Amino acid sequence: MDAIFLQILNGLDKGGAYALIALGLTLVFGTLGVVNFAHGALFMLGAFCSVSFYKLLTLSKQVKDESITFFDAFKEQPYLEIWFGDYGTAIIDYAVPLSILFAIPVMLLIGLIMERGLIRHFYKRTHAEQILVTFGLAIVLQELIKSFFGANPIPMPPPEIVSGSAPIGALFGLGESVVYPWWRLIYLAFSGIVIAAVFAFLNMTTYGMVVRAGMMDRETVGLLGIDVERRFTVVFGLAAVVTGLAGVMYAPILPPDYHMGMDFLVLSFVVVVVGGMGSLGGAVAAGFLLGILQSFASMNEIKSIFPGIDQIIIYLVAVIILLVRPRGLLGREGVMED
Amino acid sequence: MKAPTIKNDILVMLIFSAVILSMPIWLEPLGASYPDLLQKFAIFGIFAVGYNILFGLTGYLSFGHAAFLGVGSYTAVWSFKLLTMNIFPAIIFSVLLSGLFALLIGFITLRRSGIYFSILTLAFAQMFYNLAYSVLTPITNGETGLQLARTDPRVIDRLFSEAGEGLPSTDFFGLAMSGYSGFYVCAIILIVAFFISQRIFHSPFGIKLRAIKSNQTRMKYTGYSTRPYLLTAFVISGMYAGLAGGLMAATDPLAGAERMQWTASGEVVLMTILGGVGTLIGPMLGVGIIKYFENIFSALNEQGLHQAYSFMPDWLSNILVPMTSPFVGEGWHLTLGALFVFIVVFLPGGIMEGIDMIKKLFSKKSSEPDFEPIEKKTTPESGK
C-alpha cells in the first residue's frame, strides 16, 4: 500500500515536471507551427539563469589557504554574508526561488531576440529547415554555456528548510517511511500554478483569444486587421519564459550542465506529440500519463515480469497511443500532419 | 511525365564515380585522405543517399533510421562471429534483416504522417537503443559493443583453415577490408547505391513518391493507394541504412548500441538537409561536411593552427591562432552549429542551392537544374 502510494505520488511529480517542461514547446508548435529543436536549450538556459544568479549572490572574498603552495586555493566567504551577516546567508539560501525574478526578464529577452532575429523568418519555411536552424542554434547556445561554466554539473542547493523530505505518510495515515522531498512537492505545485496561469491567459483574456484564433486560422485573423505577427512574438517570449522557469526550478533536482537541454528535448517532443499537436490540455494529460506509467514501470515487481520495461515505457506508450488515437490524446486535425 | 534526361544521368554518374574514386588524391591537401575517414565518407554517403529516398522524395521525416544502421551492424558482426570473415554474406544478411525490420516498423509507423510519423519512428529507434544497451546485452554486448573473439565458431572459415593466433580480419574474397582496399570496396558499393537511387529518382515510382510529397490527398483522390509506395520507399531506405551498417562493421568489426541513438538518426537528417533535401548529390555533400568537422576540425589544436598559418608572417599568425582556436578542437561543435544556422539562413535549399546559384551565374541560358528538389509541376498519372 505504502509502496503504491509513493509510486503514484512519484508519477504525479514526474508528470507535473514533464507537463511543465513540454508546455513551452506545445505553445510554439501549436501557435507558430515551428518545430523548435532549441526548446531544450531554453530549458537549459533557464537552469543556468539560476546558476548565474547564485554565482552573483555568492561573489566571495577569497582567503588564501597558505598551506598550499603550488597553486592558489581559497576559502571563500560571500560578500553578502560579510556585509549583511545572517540576512546575507538567508538570501543566498533562497537563491533558487529568488532567481525566478531574475530569470523572467532574462528569458523574455532571449525569447524576443530569438523570435525577432531568427525564428520569425522561418514561419513559412519547411519543417526540415526549421529543424536545421533551431538545432544549429541549440548547439551554439550549448557551447556558449559550456565555455563559460564548463561541462561538469553545478550543484544548486534548494533552500535549507525544504532540502529534506516531508513526512506525508503521517498526514495520510500511512507508514512513517512514506516521505517525499519538499522541493519536489513544491515543483509539483509550481507547475500546477504556471500551467493554470497559461491556460487562464489563453482562455480568459482577449489577447489570448486572439492568439488562439491565430492558432486556428492565421489568415483570417490577419484579415481582421490584427497584428498577428506581434502577438506571435509575445507568444514565443511567453514560451521561453515558461520553459526557462521550468529549468530554474528543476536545478535543485538535477544539477545543471550544458548538455541537459538535449536530454530533455526528446522527452518534450514525445509528451507534446502524445498529447496531440496544438493542444495544451493534451500535453498536460500526456505529461501526467507518461510520468505515472514510467514510475510504475520502474517498480521491481513489474521489472521482474518485463525486464527492461522501465527503459522503454515512454516510447512504448507513445507508439500505442499514436496507433490507437491518430492525433494523440487531444490533437486537432490537420496540425503538422503534412 | 517528364522524360528523364538519360544523357545527363550518364554524365552525372560518370562524374560522380570519378570524383568518389579519386577521393584519396583530392582530399590529400585537405588532410582528410586516410583510409578510415575515406571509408566513413563512403559509408555515410550510402546511409544518406538511402535516407534521401524516403525523406527527399516523400517528405516523410524519419527520426529512427539509425536503428536500421544498428541492426545492419549487429547482423554483420554476428555473421563474422558465426560464419565467416568474408563480408559478402555479412552484407547480404545485414541488408535483408534491416529490410525486414524496416518492413515491420514501416508498416506500423506509416499509418501516421507528419510529426506523428516522426515521433513513431523516433520511439522505435529509442526502444531499440535502450534495449540493446541493457537487457539485450547477450546479443549486443551492451555498452562495450559486440566484438570478435578468437574462440568464435566461424563455421565456414573453419572448413578451410584452423583458427590463427590472433583475431582474424575481415576481407572481401581475399581483399582486405581495412586500409585503402576497404575504401575502394565501399566506394564501389556507394557508386552502385547512388546509381540505384538515381534510377529510383527518375523512375515513375520516384515521381509518384514526389506526388505524395506535394499533395497526398490529391494522390488518394486520383485512386492511388499511397501506402504501398511509401512502404516500399521506407524499406528501400531501411535497406540502404542496413547496408551502411553492415559496411561499418565490415571495415571495423565492432557494433555498439550508440549507433542507434536518436542523435545518430538526427545526424543523417542534418546531413541530408544540410546538403539539400531531395537532391541526388546534396546528401553526399552534407556527409562530407559533418564527418570532416567531426574528424579533422575536432583534432586541430594550437600546435596545428600554428602550422596551418605558417605561411603568414609571425605577428599575423600570433593574432589569428588565439582568435580561431575557440572554434576548432573542442570547439568544433560550436562551429558546426553556427554553420547550420548560416547555411539554412542564406541557402534555403541547402548547399545544392548555393551550387545552383553559382551555376546560374555562369550560364545565362538557365537550363532546368538536374536536381530540382520538388517537382511542383508533376501531376500524378491517372489510372493504372
Add this chain to the structure above:
Amino acid sequence: MSDKKNSAGWSRRDIMKAAGAFSAAGTMPMFFSRGAWAAESFRNDPGNSATVKLGFNVPQTGAYADEGADELRAFKLAVKHLNGEGDGGLMNTMKPLSLKGNGILGKKVTYVTGDTQTKSDAARASAKRMIEKDGVLMFSGGSSSGVAIAVQSLAQEMGVIFMAGLTHSNDTTGKDKRRYGFRHFFNAKMSGAALGPVLKKEMGTERAAYHLTADYTWGWTQEESIKETTEGLGWKTVKTVRTPVGAGDFSQYITPILNSGADTLILNHYGKDMINSLTQAIQFGLKDKNVNGKTFEIIVPLYSRLMAQGAGKNLRGILGTTNWNWALKDAGSQAFVKSFGSEYGFPPSQAAHTCYVQTLLYANACEMAGTFYPPEVIKQLEGFKFDGMGNGKTEYRAEDHQCFKDVLVVRGNENPTSQFDLLEIVQEVPRAQVEYDAKIFGGELGPYKV
C-alpha cells in the same frame, strides 16, 4: 501498375553503365595502399625522423568534457617533461628511470589530439585517424570503460600500443584484455577489496544493502565486486536494481528504497548519473533516516574530484575509493601537484594523474627496450616494477596488464579548507590487500606480433 515500365527501363543501358563504373574502379591504381608492413618493420616506425608522435584521445565534447580537458593538460605536461622542458615533474621521483629528458630515444616528442565524444565509434574513428593519418606510435586517454575496451581492441588490430586513461571496469584488464592495451587505473574489483575493511570498521557486519546500478557493463562489474565484498562481511543484499544510463531523474528508483528495509544504499553510478542519483537520494532524506536501529548510509564506490564538485555538499561524509588524490603527501604526488599546479593554477584530477603516468611509463619502456618496436616495448612494460609515481610501489602485472598499487579509500570532506579540498583520505589500503588472481576474469591477451 505503371511501375512495370520501370523494370524494363532498367535493363541494358543501366547495366552497361554499372559495368563501366566497375571497370573504372578496377583500373584504379592500387598503389595507394601503404597500410601493409613487412615482418621486421612495424606500423608508424619513426625511422630516422627527429620526432615521434603520440596521440591523446580524450572526450572534448559530452558529459566528460571537463575530465577530458584535464587529461589533455596532463598529457601536454608529460610531453614537456619528456622533452626536458619545465621542472621535470615525476621524472625527478620515478624509480627506476631510464628517461633522459631528451625526448624518447633521442627523438623529440610531439602530439596530436582527438575527441572521443565518449562514444565507441567516435573514439575508434579518432584513434584510427591518429594511427593512419598522423602516424602515432602510442595513443592514450579516455574517460569510460566502453571506450577504453573499444579502442583497446583497435590497438591490437593495428599493432599500436594503447595506454588506457580513466577506465574502472574489470573487463578492461579482464575478459577484454589485450596485449597492446595497458591500464594504470584501478578497477572495480580493487575498489571492493579496498572498501571491505573500512566498511566493516565504520558500519559493522550486520547491514542490509540496496544497490542502484547503472545498466551497462561497468555498472554490472562494480555491483558484482562490491556485493562480493559486502556479503563477505556478512551484509545482506536486499535488492540490486538496474537503472537506465542517463536517466536524469532517478526518483522512481529511490522511492522503493524507503520501505525496503535496507539501511545502506550503494550507488554504482559514475559521472553525471552519480551526481544526479546522489543529489536526489539525499533530498529523499535517506541520510537522515534510521533503519533497523542504524543510521542510513550511502556508499559511492568510485569517486572523482570532478564528481565531488558536481555533487557539492551532498557528498559530505560519503565513503568511496579513488585512484589518486592531489592531497597525498609522498614525494611523487607532491612533485606532480607542484608542476601541474604551477602550470595551470589548480590541482590535477585523478584522470590527469593516470594519463600523465601512463605517458611517462610508455616513454620509459621505449628507453629500456632501446627501440619503438611494439613487441619489445610491451615486454618491457609487462612485469615492470616502479615507485615514486604517487601510488607507492607499483607493478604492471604481466598476465593482464593491470597495475597493482595502493588504493585510496576516501570520504567527502565535511569541512573543506578550500574549493579543491573535497575528499578526505580515510585510508591508503596497501596493495597486498587488493591483489587478486589474474585468472578469475578469463580473457586472453593475444599475440605480441600482429
